[in-house]
Amino acid sequence: MFEVDNFDFQILRAIQKDARIPQSELGEVVNLSTAAVNRRLKKLKENGVIKQYTALLNQESLGFGLTIITNIEVESEQIHELDATRRDFENCPYVQQCYYVTGEWDFVLIFAVKSMDQYNDLTRELFFQKPNVKRFKTLVAMSKAKVGLELAL
Missing domain, CATH: 3.30.70.920 (Lrp/AsnC effector binding domain/regulation of amino acid metabolism (RAM) domain)
Structure with missing residues (x-):
């Protein structure tokens, strides 16, 4: 099973609220470089933690x-x-x-x-x-x- 650490949880909390948050801004929120955020997001997606990015429409x-x-x-x-x-x-x-x-x-x-x-x-x-x-x-x-x-x- 893929290990999710505290930085990953912070990233996941932020993108649950707004999946379009720029990675540079996400890095500032979680105190990581943009490159580190990019790597983590890629691993979270590859390991199935992030299933998809989607828009929530007003029914x-x-x-x-x-x-x-x-x-x-x-x-x-x-x-x-x-x-x-x-x-x-x-x-x-x-x-x-x-x-x-x-x-x-x-x-x-x-x-x-x-x-x-x-x-x-x-x-x-x-x-x-x-x-x-x-x-x-x-x-x-x-x-x-x-x-x-x-x-x-």
Whole structure:
């Protein structure tokens, strides 16, 4: 396993807040040279600590006003059936997050959609037309108290 030291944690905290921070400015924040920051960022990326750099878009300003959480129970938990079901969920561009979970439900999905009609169409495609989906439960987010993927480093 790749060892992450205190400098790496400082760098990771800073780029979680702003991945576009210039490396020279990042170096000042963590008290390292720009070259040292560059080397560390490269190693963090090569070792899979940094998965990707991305932009966080404002859903509402782009018309995706509904966040929907869906719990799914599958009919069969045979591995090939689970894998096929998971792939269907992963391949849907409206599914932002997909979790295989323990307990009463097998999967939890987080959707970003433009309308209830669009979600209804997705339920037909992802749930009703798939023989391995036994049942699902839909929760519509009334408001967003906190949304993010930052780790508490």
